[in-house]
Amino acid sequence: MDMTGDCLIPAPRQAVWDALNDLAVLKEAIPGCESIEWTSPTEIDAVGTAKIGPVKASFKGAITLSDLDPPKAYTIRGEGKGGAAGFAKGGAKVRLEEEAEGTRLIYTVDASVGGKIAQVGGRLITAAAKKLADEFFARLGAVAAARAAGTA
């Protein structure tokens, strides 16, 4: 499935870019994230709990950053295993554009799921993925804006 979206963050592009590369910010933005750490300059390990409706699964994920074009764009890809629930992988191309009121963050997400969650949750996968993506970028925007306000 593919999803696109964008949000306006009232902060300069460099500040948004820094936030996008700051683990503390990513930790706050990834829904249910409990711990997160760099394993190389472009690779991150994350652990957390995802909860959507009746389903609640702990996940372990590996995140990779690529196509780095600071401070304009990068691609963030993740692959997570949720134990008995199944697995999910997905990526987002993130682009930052300067605007009069701040920075517009534009994202294109592709995601796929497999295992039990895909079998039993077929009718809700897209809606759930959209919810998580929207939540991630909304929180990312909020944290980036708060940081920029604090450091300005």
Added chain:
Amino acid sequence: MHNFNYHRPKTLSEASEIFSGAEDAVYLAGGQTLIPTLKQRLRQPSDVIDLSHLAELRGIAVEKDAVVIGAMTRHGEVAASADVRRLIPALAHLAGEIGDPQVRNLGTLGGSLANSDPAADYPAAVLALGATIHTPTRTIAADDFFTGLFETALEPGEMIVKVSFPVPKRAAYMKFRNPASRYAVAGVCVADTVSGVRVAVTGAGPYAFRQTEMETVLSKSFTPGALAGIAVSEEDLNSDLHATAAYRAHLVGVMARRAVEALI
């Protein structure tokens, strides 16, 4: 299914005490979503709190201008209730169309609402009729209750005690159901209430919502023709293996028209 501690409290306060004292507790209402989820091991709670012995959560009562239904009332009981059929026939009809007889004999009003499945039927009636949701500590208006995909205004550990449905002048619920699950691919409840016409949609979006454009035109002219000019936007509607967002948008228009036709 993983192991868990099973509780069957007799009072509301006992139930919430067990909930707050447990590591990761869930309430069990009718179990039509929770039990399959547990069996699939998609949820591993430490404690399951069965609400079936809480007397406060049962029963259907007629109060002034409203029908008050306990959260643990089964769909089948609502469908068969003489009071509901007489005062809000649309609600009895809706309850009688949920799932199959097995689901209707176990599934509950409160369970359906607290779960806020995007394809559940009850949320459409709760929104269209302008019902009030009662918890042990507060009341929540239907308009404030559904907040997202599987998300409601309920706090963790907060349960629904009962729901008060104001009696409308007239109301109808029409759904296009999935032939296997009987879930609403799209369902529309149209209610002509003392506070105006209310139209609520379920099944189509991430959660039940009101279609205010239809409310406006139906307030001026309560006829199927009044809906003709409205093109329902597919934006933010669900796409899945059963239907695309565009098809769901179309179904919303068709179901709304059928509901109005049933009322005139």
